[in-house]
Amino acid sequence: MKDATITQRTPKLALGPVLYYWPRETLLAFYRQMSTTPVDIIYLGETVCSKRRSLNTDDWLELAEQLTAEGKDVVLSTMVLLEAESELKTLRRLCDNGRFTVEANDMGAVRLLSGKTPFVLGTGINIYNDRTLRFLAGLGAHRWIMPVELSRTTLACIQTQRPAGMETEIFAYGRLPLAYSARCFTARHHNLPKDNCQYRCLNDPEGLTLSTREGQAFLAINGIQTQSAQTYNLLPELAELQALGVDVLRISPQAEGTETVVAAFADCLQGVREPAAAAAALNAALPQGACDGYWQGQPGLQQVAALG
Amino acid sequence: MNNALSKPLELVCPAGNLPSLKAAIDQGADAVYIGFRDDTNARHFPGLNFDAKTAAQGIQYAHARGRRVFIALNTFPQPSGWERWRTAVDRAAELGVDAVIAADISVLDYACRQHPRLPLHLSVQGSAANYEAIRFYHEHFGIRRVVLPRVLSLPQVRHVQDHSPVAIEVFGFGGLCIMVEGRCLLSSYVTGESPNMCGVCSPAQAVRWEETPHGLETRLNGLLIDRHAPGEPAGYPTLCKGRFAVGDQVYYAIEEPASLNTLELLPELHDMGIAAIKIEGRQRSPAYVSQVTHVWRAAIDACRHHPARYAPKAEWQRELGKVSEGHQTTLGAYHRTWQ
Numbered sequence: 001m002k003d004a005t006i007t008q009r010t011p012k013l014a015l016g017p018v019l020y021y022w023p024r025e026t027l028l029a030f031y032r033q034m035s036t037t038p039v040d041i042i043y044l045g046e047t048v049c050s051k052r053r054s055l056n057t058d059d060w061l062e063l064a065e066q067l068t069a070e071g072k073d074v075v076l077s078t079m080v081l082l083e084a085e086s087e088l089k090t091l092r093r094l095c096d097n098g099r100f101t102v103e104a105n106d107m108g109a110v111r112l113l114s115g116k117t118p119f120v121l122g123t124g125i126n127i128y129n130d131r132t133l134r135f136l137a138g139l140g141a142h143r144w145i146m147p148v149e150l151s152r153t154t155l156a157c158i159q160t161q162r163p164a165g166m167e168t169e170i171f172a173y174g175r176l177p178l179a180y181s182a183r184c185f186t187a188r189h190h191n192l193p194k195d196n197c198q199y200r201c202l203n204d205p206e207g208l209t210l211s212t213r214e215g216q217a218f219l220a221i222n223g224i225q226t227q228s229a230q231t232y233n234l235l236p237e238l239a240e241l242q243a244l245g246v247d248v249l250r251i252s253p254q255a256e257g258t259e260t261v262v263a264a265f266a267d268c269l270q271g272v273r274e275p276a277a278a279a280a281a282l283n284a285a286l287p288q289g290a291c292d293g294y295w296q297g298q299p300g301l302q303q304v305a306a307l308g
Numbered sequence: 309m310n311n312a313l314s315k316p317l318e319l320v321c322p323a324g325n326l327p328s329l330k331a332a333i334d335q336g337a338d339a340v341y342i343g344f345r346d347d348t349n350a351r352h353f354p355g356l357n358f359d360a361k362t363a364a365q366g367i368q369y370a371h372a373r374g375r376r377v378f379i380a381l382n383t384f385p386q387p388s389g390w391e392r393w394r395t396a397v398d399r400a401a402e403l404g405v406d407a408v409i410a411a412d413i414s415v416l417d418y419a420c421r422q423h424p425r426l427p428l429h430l431s432v433q434g435s436a437a438n439y440e441a442i443r444f445y446h447e448h449f450g451i452r453r454v455v456l457p458r459v460l461s462l463p464q465v466r467h468v469q470d471h472s473p474v475a476i477e478v479f480g481f482g483g484l485c486i487m488v489e490g491r492c493l494l495s496s497y498v499t500g501e502s503p504n505m506c507g508v509c510s511p512a513q514a515v516r517w518e519e520t521p522h523g524l525e526t527r528l529n530g531l532l533i534d535r536h537a538p539g540e541p542a543g544y545p546t547l548c549k550g551r552f553a554v555g556d557q558v559y560y561a562i563e564e565p566a567s568l569n570t571l572e573l574l575p576e577l578h579d580m581g582i583a584a585i586k587i588e589g590r591q592r593s594p595a596y597v598s599q600v601t602h603v604w605r606a607a608i609d610a611c612r613h614h615p616a617r618y619a620p621k622a623e624w625q626r627e628l629g630k631v632s633e634g635h636q637t638t639l640g641a642y643h644r645t646w647q
Contacts, residue, residue: 081488082438083464091440108440111447126435126490126504128384131414149496149505150386157387179487179494182459182641185562189554194647210561211553212532218498221554221561226487228497293500299529300497 010269011242013262014041014169016252017077017103019177020222021201024054030253031063035070037259038266041248042067043103045077045094047124049184049223050087051197057093064100080105080124081180081224104141114139120169121145123177128154130161143167145250148176148232151297152240159244167247173235173261173282174252175207175220176228176291176300185221205255209288217288218301228300230291235279236305237295238268257285280307316612317577318584320378320477321601324356324591329366329377331598336605339376341409342366343507343590347389348396349380350433351590352507363403376406380590382431383507384412394418401426409455410434411490416449429453429477433503435490439471446473453477455586457488461644462573466580475583481600482588483633484568484640486548494547499529510546517542526550543634569628569637571603571620574611596631603627 015034018027034042044067045060046052055063064074076094079087088108095102095112102117104110105124113119121144127133133144146155148171159168187197189208201207207220209229217229234241234249241249251261264282267273283290293302321337323329332340343349345357358366367377379400385393393415400408401423408426410416411433419426430436430445432455445451453475456465469476485492489503496502499514514529524536526545533550536542543549548562568588570577577585585608587600603624611618629635640646 080491081459082440083460085467088438088440106438106441107434107436107444108438111440111444114444124491126384126412128412128504129387129390129414131390131417132412135413135417147493147504149493149502154386154388161387176493176497178497179492181487182461182647183486183563184647189557189561193645195644208554213535213551213553213558214532215553216531218531219494219552226494226562294496297500299500300493 009242011246011249012040013038013265013269014043014248014250015039015258015262016171016174016250017043017045017047018253019048019175019225019227020205020207020255021049021052021199022054022205022255023202026205027054028063030258031067033259034262035067035072037262039072039251039262041073041075043075043077047077047080047105047122048180048225049201050079050084050090051199052201052223057090061097061100068100075101075103075120077103077122078105078109080122081182082106082108083182110136110139110141116140118142123148123171130158133158133166134161134163137163137166141166143169143248145169145171148178149294149300152237152244152295153297155244155246168245169248169250170234170241170246171232172241172249172251173233173265174231174250174254176232176294177225178219178228178300179226181224181226184224185226186223189221228291229288230301230303231283231286231288232292232294232300233279233283233290234292234295235265235268235282236276236307237292238275276307283307315583317574317582317608319601319604319608320584320586321597321604322482322587322590322592323366323597324351324353325358325594326362326366327594328590328592328597330369331594332601333370333373333375335598335601337375337601339378339406339584340366340370341378341380341586341590343380344396344399346392346396347383347507348385348393350382350431350503350507351380352383353512353591356591360399360403367403367405371404378407378409378429379403379405380409380431381415382409382411382433384433384504385414386505390414397423397426407453416445416451420449427452429455431455431490432457432479433490435488437468437488439468442468442472442474453583455479457490458485458568459488459641461647462576462642465577465582465642469580469582476581477584477586478570478577478582479568479588480570480577480585481604481628482567484563484566484638486563498531498547510544515545541634549633564636564638565634566636566638567628567632568640569625569632570639570642571607571624571628573639573642574607574620575615575618578611578615592631599627599631
């Protein structure tokens with residue numbers, strides 16, 4: 001990564017925000033560990049449910065300082081579904097932090113960040129075409145993450161038209177964020193009302209698996225968020241991602257093995273491991289298997305590319 | 309923003325074809341919303357929707373009776389499809405529609421630049437659930453109305469209404485999206501096609517009904533959505549309304565098959581100054597549109613004339629129950645305990 005030409009061509013590795021509810025000590029231990037891995041960018045903050053307060057805003061900002069001091073490029077992520085005034089209040093505080101870049105996951109956040117400071121367009125923002133991307137670039141967005149349901153073909157189209165200076169990030173590894181609701185499905189599973197959820201999602205560090213009545217796992221319940229049960233793994237597509245000029249590859253944290261995933265991506269980017277083999281090794285440890293359908297323009301849950 | 313106290317709640321009804329549009333107008337809809345016959349709208353179903361000719365006839369029918377027509381162009385174009393959306397906006401403007409309902413920034417941006425006099429509404433697919441998001445769309449594209457996602461409780465709707473720079477439209481009746489509209493990819497995860505990309509959810513061509521020794525099975529692209537015992541009613545296998553296993557329980561893990569029905573909330577919605585009530589169901593029959601419009605017209609009029617004495621009539625609820633999914637209705641997210 002010392003050669004400037006390689007730096008330009010090699011995508012950076014980003015660690016997405018933790019999407020689950022983990023206890024404070026677990027979160028802090030996780031980030032202590034991540035600070036020693038080769039991820040370049042770390043997205044911090046609660047994006048799913050404002051009732052999850054293992055860390056409050058001050059704690060997140062303090063953690064951001066620590067990780068910055070350790071050489072990480074920190075971005076503060078914001079909530080996808082903003083309903084209550086208290087949530088908007090936290091959002092304003094994050095958008096006005098004056099120190100760290102912010103990832104907008106709602107157009108309310110885009111409004112608060114527009115024209116003030118460069119910002120990132122997260123998975124919660126629907127950017128399906130280059131015109132929308134150009135409009136948001138005009139307001140100060142300098143990085144966007146492609147909606148996970150879009151394919152390599154659409155990415156190729158958008159990349160040829162993307163505005164100058166705009167970085168493209170791809171959700172490259174993890175359980176896909178598929179949907180958000182007012183309803184908490186974890187509370188529903190435990191027959192509890194959302195207002196008295198008893199923080200049951202603390203018991204599910206990687207969510208609850210949802211299967212069909214014939215035992216086919218396909219979704220994971222994570223509070224108000226629904227994820228894929230399968231893990232999206234684009235490591236085998238590394239060469240194409242680089243050829244398409246992707247700037248950042250996002251790894252979405254899991255409770256177990258995230259450091260192994262980071263190491264596999266980093267090794268492949270440095271050319272010391274072969275992507276297909278490294279991906280196969282990662283996939284072997286996945287309880288519900290891997291998928292790459294979205295990238296291939298197919299139903300998301302499918303695994304299209306042959307696994308090594 | 310409580311200026312609407314003097315303004316009647318507007319009834320906005322769905323139409324998937326000309327007979328439905330006429331039925332809605334005849335039964336007292338203030339406005340009807342329609343879509344073109346392609347993936348520029350979120351009800352891109354075979355045999356449904358309007359071409360330029362039928363749209364013109366529908367608009368003429370409505371305008372002759374002092375009512376309005378909105379056109380939904382509320383999906384998200386990918387670069388290769390941009391021409392279809394651009395053409396659709398131009399066509400809507402030429403037809404003289406009373407508003408375009410859009411969600412994607414590129415569509416809103418094009419419409420407001422190219423057709424500055426064309427009123428724009430932010431579609432529910434735009435996922436604007438807070439007033440900061442609504443302000444964004446108002447400041448940049450001059451939207452005049454926003455359709456709220458079906459995720460807010462009644463006090464939250466009031467809070468948004470109190471801070472919104474534009475009129476608020478809420479869903480009152482019909483199929484209930486459990487997920488925030490515009491932020492649900494479940495359908496493409498299983499079938500490859502989603503509302504955002506293709507204007508469909510759980511598309512018909514992916515559906516299979518199979519009689520098996522275990523009962524009637526409904527599948528979506530091969531995935532088992534539900535299994536029904538003999539005599540048990542089986543509805544359309546919308547992905548989020550199946551029975552699934554979580555842990556050792558099999559249940560409607562996401563949502564029961566039920567329709568939203570807010571008839572009993574009318575006085576409150578009216579009091580907080582909501583501008584319009586939207587009925588879901590462009591994919592439904594003219595008979596559905598006629599029945600539902602008839603009931604809601606009567607209810608809105610009754611509420612307007614005697615808000616203090618208003619109560620939904622049993623016969624209205626019976627009529628609506630007949631056309632509801634699984635013959636069940638719910639207050640959805642408006643009622644906090646649903647969440």
